[in-house]
Amino acid sequence: MCGLVGYIGNNAVEQTLLDGLKNLEYRGYDSAGIALNDNQNIDVFKAKGKLNNLTEVLSNRPKPAKNSMLGIGHIRWATHGKATTENAHPHLSNDGKLVLVHNGIIENYQQLRHELEAAGFVFHSQTDTETAVHAIDREYKKSQSLEQAVTAGIKLLEGAFAFCIMHKDEPDKIIAVRKNAPLIIGLGENENYIASDIPAIIGKVKNIIHLNDCELAIVEKNKVTVKSLDGQILNKEIEAIGFNPEVISKNGYKHFMLKEINEQPVIIRRMAQAHLPESGLPVCWGSKGCMLDLNRIKNISIIACGTSLHAAMYAKTLWEDWLQIPVHVEAASEYIYRANITNANSLVIGISQSGETADTITAVKQAKEKGAQILILTNREDSSIVRYADCTVPLNAGIEVSVAATKSYTAQLAALYWVGLYFAEQNKSLSASLLASLKQDLLELPAKMEEILSNQQAVQSLADKLKNFKDMVYIGRGINLTCAMEGALKLKEISYINANGYAAGELKHGPIALLDEQMPVMAVLGPGVTFAKMISNCEEAKARNAFVAAVLSEKAAVKESFFDAELRVPETNETTFPLLANIQLQLLAYYVADALGREVDQPRNLAKSVTVE
Numbered sequence: 001m002c003g004l005v006g007y008i009g010n011n012a013v014e015q016t017l018l019d020g021l022k023n024l025e026y027r028g029y030d031s032a033g034i035a036l037n038d039n040q041n042i043d044v045f046k047a048k049g050k051l052n053n054l055t056e057v058l059s060n061r062p063k064p065a066k067n068s069m070l071g072i073g074h075i076r077w078a079t080h081g082k083a084t085t086e087n088a089h090p091h092l093s094n095d096g097k098l099v100l101v102h103n104g105i106i107e108n109y110q111q112l113r114h115e116l117e118a119a120g121f122v123f124h125s126q127t128d129t130e131t132a133v134h135a136i137d138r139e140y141k142k143s144q145s146l147e148q149a150v151t152a153g154i155k156l157l158e159g160a161f162a163f164c165i166m167h168k169d170e171p172d173k174i175i176a177v178r179k180n181a182p183l184i185i186g187l188g189e190n191e192n193y194i195a196s197d198i199p200a201i202i203g204k205v206k207n208i209i210h211l212n213d214c215e216l217a218i219v220e221k222n223k224v225t226v227k228s229l230d231g232q233i234l235n236k237e238i239e240a241i242g243f244n245p246e247v248i249s250k251n252g253y254k255h256f257m258l259k260e261i262n263e264q265p266v267i268i269r270r271m272a273q274a275h276l277p278e279s280g281l282p283v284c285w286g287s288k289g290c291m292l293d294l295n296r297i298k299n300i301s302i303i304a305c306g307t308s309l310h311a312a313m314y315a316k317t318l319w320e321d322w323l324q325i326p327v328h329v330e331a332a333s334e335y336i337y338r339a340n341i342t343n344a345n346s347l348v349i350g351i352s353q354s355g356e357t358a359d360t361i362t363a364v365k366q367a368k369e370k371g372a373q374i375l376i377l378t379n380r381e382d383s384s385i386v387r388y389a390d391c392t393v394p395l396n397a398g399i400e401v402s403v404a405a406t407k408s409y410t411a412q413l414a415a416l417y418w419v420g421l422y423f424a425e426q427n428k429s430l431s432a433s434l435l436a437s438l439k440q441d442l443l444e445l446p447a448k449m450e451e452i453l454s455n456q457q458a459v460q461s462l463a464d465k466l467k468n469f470k471d472m473v474y475i476g477r478g479i480n481l482t483c484a485m486e487g488a489l490k491l492k493e494i495s496y497i498n499a500n501g502y503a504a505g506e507l508k509h510g511p512i513a514l515l516d517e518q519m520p521v522m523a524v525l526g527p528g529v530t531f532a533k534m535i536s537n538c539e540e541a542k543a544r545n546a547f548v549a550a551v552l553s554e555k556a557a558v559k560e561s562f563f564d565a566e567l568r569v570p571e572t573n574e575t576t577f578p579l580l581a582n583i584q585l586q587l588l589a590y591y592v593a594d595a596l597g598r599e600v601d602q603p604r605n606l607a608k609s610v611t612v613e
């Protein structure tokens with residue numbers, strides 16, 4: 001959500017921080033700031049809006065007399081307090097000596113603020129973060145040690161946090177500490193970094209340390225010491241960064257979203273090859289094997305948010321058919337606030353591209369406490385959610401920079417497909433011949449995806465026709481319903497056109513009242529039992545003068561000119577059709593948003609990973 005970065009070393013501190021923040025921009029934000037420590041003073045610079053505004057503030061200031069030795073930076077996605085310069089981080093103590101940046105939410109901030117104000121501390125913002133500065137500063141006044149002050153101060157904080165903290169009188173270090181929010185330390189030569197996510201330090205260092213909850217790192221130029229909050233020095237594993245700088249470049253595409261849509265065949269081919277060596281061979285789980293006790297599973301719950309929730313809905317339709325086990329799907333934010341029936345017989349699956357979505361993490365944590373087995377599907381094997389996993393299925397889709405999820409969604413669908421086949425194979429719920437043909441369908445998908453991507457004319461011309469509508473309805477049935485819902489979500493999040501996905505059979509129970517020539521309908525018509533009924537639903541829409549477009553298979557038989565526009569995809573089975581149809585809908589959303597001149601990769605109000613509940 002917010003992003004933070006810290007640097008201590010011989011390089012130009014200001015530029016290093018700005019470079020780091022630039023690479024975190026994709027997370028979505030509304031203000032930015034840095035604090036520089038030149039061994040004499042701490043200077044804070046902030047600006048509302050894009051990072052360019054901060055760069056401008058910095059370039060308009062008089063040339064500093066001394067070079068900075070260390071600094072911290074932040075991009076903020078407003079939660080407590082509006083997106084203003086005052087609320088932007090870093091936040092300073094009243095004596096201007098202690099400064100920090102923060103990711104997360106301090107839940108007991110109101111009570112703390114009250115207490116600190118009563119003790120004479122003056123607040124300059126509406127943020128929860130400022131309570132942390134003053135709480136730690138109050139401790140500093142007692143101990144005169146930044147490490148001790150941070151250790152004592154953060155014990156007073158409830159909620160989620162990752163902090164980078166500096167003090168004017170201790171210019172040899174930055175302290176990093178976390179609880180329920182990600183934080184890594186990048187290890188360089190005569191320099192060290194702190195970051196909330198790998199892109200901030202990609203290409204700068206080769207090795208990192210992942211901090212765990214309630215661990216504190218004292219980051220000096222030539223040394224990093226990690227301690228528990230009771231002062232024990234910890235021997236942390238040093239890990240190599242698994243990404244090269246190319247993953248955060250557009251590679252000639254106009255937007256990351258378009259690049260990521262085009263990466264999908266390669267990702268699915270890699271995944272298919274890893275898990276389905278041949279249609280006649282058993283599904284291969286991967287090197288670590290499946291650590292789940294499958295005999296224990298009597299019910300499955302899949303918990304996720306947004307696009308990942310749509311992937312979960314796909315799995316429900318697929319798996320209840322293949323496995324004959326009840327599969328419950330729920331938004332994580334709903335699951336955590338009710339008495340659900342999760343128990344030791346449950347398999348709870350958390351799906352999260354980022355692995356940092358606070359709602360999904362909390363839900364999974366609750367399920368684990370109830371004794372459920374936990375399976376995590378994530379694109380970030382190094383993320384926080386993995387801590388609760390009995391077993392992890394990595395999506396290996398590469399870093400997804402565009403806020404709108406595309407390649408990770410398709411990878412989620414494909415992963416749920418092969419995991420479903422694995423379970424079916426283990427509990428023998430499908431015949432060998434059906435299993436083989438389902439495997440073959442997935443193996444053939446990448447080439448079919450390439451075919452779609454090689455001809456984007458139809459989708460571009462449809463985007464041109466749809467771009468000036470204010471609203472749109474997407475419809476689908478059965479396994480394609482989620483495809484309709486995801487198509488609508490994609491369009492609305494990047495184009496700001498109001499679009500909603502409905503079960504086509506539900507149209508006549510209400511939404512049909514919306515239909516007229518101003519309300520285009522996008523129908524997702526896969527092969528299978530629902531095809532004929534979908535045609536009837538489209539007839540109903542046409543009878544209300546709606547412009548009706550459809551995504552359907554190459555050979556699907558429909559009367560000539562029945563649809564106002566068609567997006568065809570290569571022939572495939574009912575169960576794999578959504579993975580192809582979805583690509584057309586991603587492209588449609590992309591071309592509409594681009595034609596409208598939207599900021600495709602960083603849509604307003606959205607953040608890439610939502611680390612607050």
Ligand code: AGP
Pocket residue numbers: 305306307308351352353354355356357360403404405406493606607608609610
């Ligand atoms: C997708 O386009 C969205 N930006 C959003 O709905 C996202 O899928 C959701 O926030 C969940 O994220 P996660 O998969 O990282 O948990």
